[in-house]
Amino acid sequence: MPDPCGVHAERRSSAGFSLLELLIAVAVIAVIAAVAVPAYRDYVATARDAALVRQVTTIEIFQEDFKLRTGSYGAGSYDAGNGIATLTAAIDWKPSSDDGIVYEVTANRGESWTAIATDSTGRTICRLFPGGRPCG
Numbered sequence: 001m002p003d004p005c006g007v008h009a010e011r012r013s014s015a016g017f018s019l020l021e022l023l024i025a026v027a028v029i030a031v032i033a034a035v036a037v038p039a040y041r042d043y044v045a046t047a048r049d050a051a052l053v054r055q056v057t058t059i060e061i062f063q064e065d066f067k068l069r070t071g072s073y074g075a076g077s078y079d080a081g082n083g084i085a086t087l088t089a090a091i092d093w094k095p096s097s098d099d100g101i102v103y104e105v106t107a108n109r110g111e112s113w114t115a116i117a118t119d120s121t122g123r124t125i126c127r128l129f130p131g132g133r134p135c136g
Contacts, residue, residue: 045123052117052125053132055095059105059115060129062093072110078103 017025066074076087078095079102087105088094095101100120107113114135118124126135 048119048123056115056117056127059093062091063113066091073107073113075105075107
């Protein structure tokens with residue numbers, strides 16, 4: 001039927017998204033990413049710290065056994081990547097897996113000892129034993 005006014009109404013195709021809808025979607029994703037990425041990084045850092053503390057805690061068991069046998073704490077280093085295992089020779093400790101962590105243990109006059117563990121990303125923890133208190 002002919003248009004009585006002589007003007008043909010144009011119909012817009014409803015397939016696809018408009019530019020405005022896409023911009024809004026991108027903005028929402030950017031806001032979510034801005035919140036989620038720092039939270040994820042904190043989570044990963046906390047998990048790495050927990051793994052380092054767990055490994056250092058296993059050293060504590062070997063240190064106490066070594067002190068019972070010898071009367072003093074042992075000292076040494078462990079770095080599988082560079083073939084350094086003086087800690088293994090001193091107190092017979094070796095990590096459960098080659099996880100890329102470098103360990104440095106120093107004995108303080110037989111009364112206490114310090115453990116420093118550094119993972120492959122450079123994250124470091126330091127603990128003073130007995131007690132496992134953070135250094136410093």
